[in-house]
Amino acid sequence: MSTVSHRLHLPGSSPVHRTPAEVKIVCAVITVFAVVATPREMFWPFAVYAAGLIVIWRIARIPPRWIAPRLLIELPFVVLALLLPFAAGEPRTTLLGLSLSTTGLYAAWGIIAKGTIGVGISLTVAATTSVRDLPGGLSRLHVPGMIVTIVVLMLRYVDVITDEAARMRLARVSRGDDPRTIRQIGATARGVGSLFLRSYERGERVHLAMLSRGFTGTIVDFGTPTATRGQWLVACVPALAAVGVCVAAWAVR
Numbered sequence: 001m002s003t004v005s006h007r008l009h010l011p012g013s014s015p016v017h018r019t020p021a022e023v024k025i026v027c028a029v030i031t032v033f034a035v036v037a038t039p040r041e042m043f044w045p046f047a048v049y050a051a052g053l054i055v056i057w058r059i060a061r062i063p064p065r066w067i068a069p070r071l072l073i074e075l076p077f078v079v080l081a082l083l084l085p086f087a088a089g090e091p092r093t094t095l096l097g098l099s100l101s102t103t104g105l106y107a108a109w110g111i112i113a114k115g116t117i118g119v120g121i122s123l124t125v126a127a128t129t130s131v132r133d134l135p136g137g138l139s140r141l142h143v144p145g146m147i148v149t150i151v152v153l154m155l156r157y158v159d160v161i162t163d164e165a166a167r168m169r170l171a172r173v174s175r176g177d178d179p180r181t182i183r184q185i186g187a188t189a190r191g192v193g194s195l196f197l198r199s200y201e202r203g204e205r206v207h208l209a210m211l212s213r214g215f216t217g218t219i220v221d222f223g224t225p226t227a228t229r230g231q232w233l234v235a236c237v238p239a240l241a242a243v244g245v246c247v248a249a250w251a252v253r
Helices: 002-008 021-037 044-060 064-087 102-128 131-140 145-174 182-212 229-252
Strands: 092-095 098-101
Touching: 021 044, 021 102, 021 131, 021 229, 044 102, 044 229, 064 098, 064 102, 092 102, 098 102, 131 145, 145 182
Parallel strands: none
Antiparallel strands: 092 098
């Protein structure tokens, strides 16, 4: 699982890294729900959420240059959000000489703010939690074994498929093809189909290999430590603070 660890996990010895996986998962879910439940018309709560997230990044020693490019995964949603002020209806307001929908502006702000903070929280968990720690953490949260297996294998083999796609693209380019042109869309579609078939066949081979080695359908817990009461109390402080901010935002709304 070194490939996944290299791309998604930043090895470290910070308190965030040492926190057991199940604690980080629960705290992340609670915080995301608090962020999503915050009224979009309020601006200060999102500034508080962002400040808290930055503090956690500093504690975990996650550099901004690692976070920034990975936040681009939400770019399609940002583009959609930027169109909402032009597409939504009344009431309207004038901003920079443009007639924009007030409802659309709030909706765009909500999508961008909540989406960015949510992605940031997910990246924080990914950066501080290795794939090796996930099976034990998910099992201790009583997640069904089949779901644990699917999640862990997906994280392991998504990079395998990505590397396979990169090799196929390199082979096309070395033969004089340019996948970026519109007229090559047919070849690109065939390449996607070929990648699907290769991935399916690889999955069957891997499954047979696992069965031959005694795989019973359950991912093994590699002996990761169980969270103590103190770790739960300390790690849940940011999540409870996020819930408090959300409640306060509704109270003063």
